[in-house]
Amino acid sequence: MKRAIYAGSFDPVTNGHLDVIERAARLCDEVIIAVAFNPEKRGLFTPDERVALLRSVTNHLTNVRVTSFHGLLVEFARQQQASAVIRGIRAVSDFEFEFQMALMNRRLSPTLETLFLMPKEEYSYVSSRLVKEVASLGGDVSHFVPPVVAGALREKFARSPE
Numbered sequence: 001m002k003r004a005i006y007a008g009s010f011d012p013v014t015n016g017h018l019d020v021i022e023r024a025a026r027l028c029d030e031v032i033i034a035v036a037f038n039p040e041k042r043g044l045f046t047p048d049e050r051v052a053l054l055r056s057v058t059n060h061l062t063n064v065r066v067t068s069f070h071g072l073l074v075e076f077a078r079q080q081q082a083s084a085v086i087r088g089i090r091a092v093s094d095f096e097f098e099f100q101m102a103l104m105n106r107r108l109s110p111t112l113e114t115l116f117l118m119p120k121e122e123y124s125y126v127s128s129r130l131v132k133e134v135a136s137l138g139g140d141v142s143h144f145v146p147p148v149v150a151g152a153l154r155e156k157f158a159r160s161p162e
Contacts, residue, residue, distance in 0.1 A: 004086050005080060007085065011045055013054050016123030016127075021064060025061045031064045031065070035054065035066070078109065084113040085112060086117060102116075135153040
């Protein structure tokens, strides 16, 4: 497999995302991590911050490149000449949505394959949403995200002195 895209919001990138990225990097010649930009959603981190965090935590992977994109994933995949889309599946609840997306992507781009990768079991319950919630309440997220991301979360949620 030549080139694959792993797209998502990565707000923030978690150890589960990183595990999927590392698995994909072993399978593919090149993996493009694509931060999806959705103007309808307001993330905790800006798309540029997410790209920077992802670059920081994937710089040890020589066949991984990080960028952002707007619009349909299948169009971005065409532009990048990618042959596959990587999707992480944590639980059965993820599968139904991801299966529907894979079928829609196949309909829009019949030659684009979707590969489902599961992270290690220890990350099966970790989501960006839960990580943000724990961090916003002052909890320790160091087991769920890379150290640079834990630091960025602390900065985002730092309370001003009263």
